[in-house]
Amino acid sequence: GAVVSQHPSWVICKSGTSVKIECRSLDFQATTMFWYRQFPKQSLMLMATSNEGSKATYEQGVEKDKFLINHASLTLSTLTVTSAHPEDSSFYICSAKQGTEAFFGQGTRLTVV
Amino acid sequence: QQQVKQSPQSLIVQKGGISIINCAYENTAFDYFPWYQQFPGKGPALLIAIRPDVSEKKEGRFTISFNKSAKQFSLHIMDSQPGDSATYFCAASKGGGGSNYKLTFGKGTLLTVNP
Numbered sequence: 001g002a003v004v005s006q007h008p009s010w011v012i013c014k015s016g017t018s019v020k021i022e023c024r025s026l027d028f029q030a031t032t033m034f035w036y037r038q039f040p041k042q043s044l045m046l047m048a049t050s051n052e053g054s055k056a057t058y059e060q061g062v063e064k065d066k067f068l069i070n071h072a073s074l075t076l077s078t079l080t081v082t083s084a085h086p087e088d089s090s091f092y093i094c095s096a097k098q099g100t101e102a103f104f105g106q107g108t109r110l111t112v113v
Numbered sequence: 114q115q116q117v118k119q120s121p122q123s124l125i126v127q128k129g130g131i132s133i134i135n136c137a138y139e140n141t142a143f144d145y146f147p148w149y150q151q152f153p154g155k156g157p158a159l160l161i162a163i164r165p166d167v168s169e170k171k172e173g174r175f176t177i178s179f180n181k182s183a184k185q186f187s188l189h190i191m192d193s194q195p196g197d198s199a200t201y202f203c204a205a206s207k208g209g210g211g212s213n214y215k216l217t218f219g220k221g222t223l224l225t226v227n228p
Contacts, residue, residue: 006156034215043202043220044157093156100145102216104156 002028002098006105013084013112021079021108023094029074030096035067038091038107050077084112116140117205119219126226132190134222136203139184143205147216148177148188151200160188160201193226200224 003026013019023033031052036044048069049057056069066088068080077096081088089112095104118137126132138146147162163170163177163186170177176189190197200221208214 001159004156041221041223043218046215046217049215091154095156100162101159102147104149104158107154107156109154 001101002026002096002103004094004096004103004105006094006108008108009106010109011111013110015085015112016083018080018082019084019110021081021092021094021110023077023079023096023105025075025096025098025103028096028098030077030098031074033071033077033094033096034102035069035077035079036093036095038093040091044093047079052077081110084110086112088112116143116217117203117219119203119222121222122220123223124225126193126224128193128195128226128228130193130226132193132197132224132226133187134201134203134224135185135187136205136219137183137185138205140205140207140217141184142207143217144208145206145214146177146179146186147204147206148175149202149204149218151202151221157202190224193224195226195228198224198226 005024007022033050035047047062050069050071052071058064071077093107095102148160149157151157161172161175165181174191179186202221203219204216206214206216
């Protein structure tokens with residue numbers, strides 16, 4: 001199947017700094033990518049839909065100024081957590097679809113200290 | 114509003130047994146129903162998916178049963194193995210699951226298969 005690569009796998013940052021997470025579709029082009037957040041032992045919560053060449057669509061309650069999404073090419077979407085705080089610590093996962101099948105990245109564990 | 118309800122929250126099965134996880138949905142516009150398997154610290158991976166035009170789909174030890182009138186679908190894992198121990202999520206999507214359509218996930222089921 002297709003491969004979605006997410007980088008980094010884990011990151012620790014200081015409170016107040018910004019962190020960028022990359023999501024790449026390695027062997028297919030993705031006009032749409034999705035960003036999720038997952039708390040321990042909970043389900044995936046969709047944060048936003050990333051559209052290549054246009055603005056992302058954010059789910060209700062997700063702060064667009066805090067979670068900046070850029071989808072500059074057909075194979076790369078980035079999520080930047082701005083002015084991170086400890087409550088932003090979580091597991092962030094991206095996905096991209098090839099046809100009807102969604103492929104997920106391996107996730108990024110963000111810890112804000 | 115929880116659009117996809119999943120049960121049980123956790124499940125313990127003996128090796129060789131059958132694991133059954135159930136999901137119910139509310140939105141009749143959903144027309145694509147996948148199941149995902151997630152190991153700790155990893156992203157989910159697609160196991161099997163079904164569309165409402167069939168009542169059952171089988172791939173190896175994994176079977177989806179779908180009841181359109183009841184708006185329910187379930188995952189059956191036959192001959193469960195310790196390596197199947199993971200969290201399983203059901204999901205649903207509109208638009209046939211097309212690339213622009215988002216998935217709505219159930220809350221997940223933690224499956225433990227004892228040796």
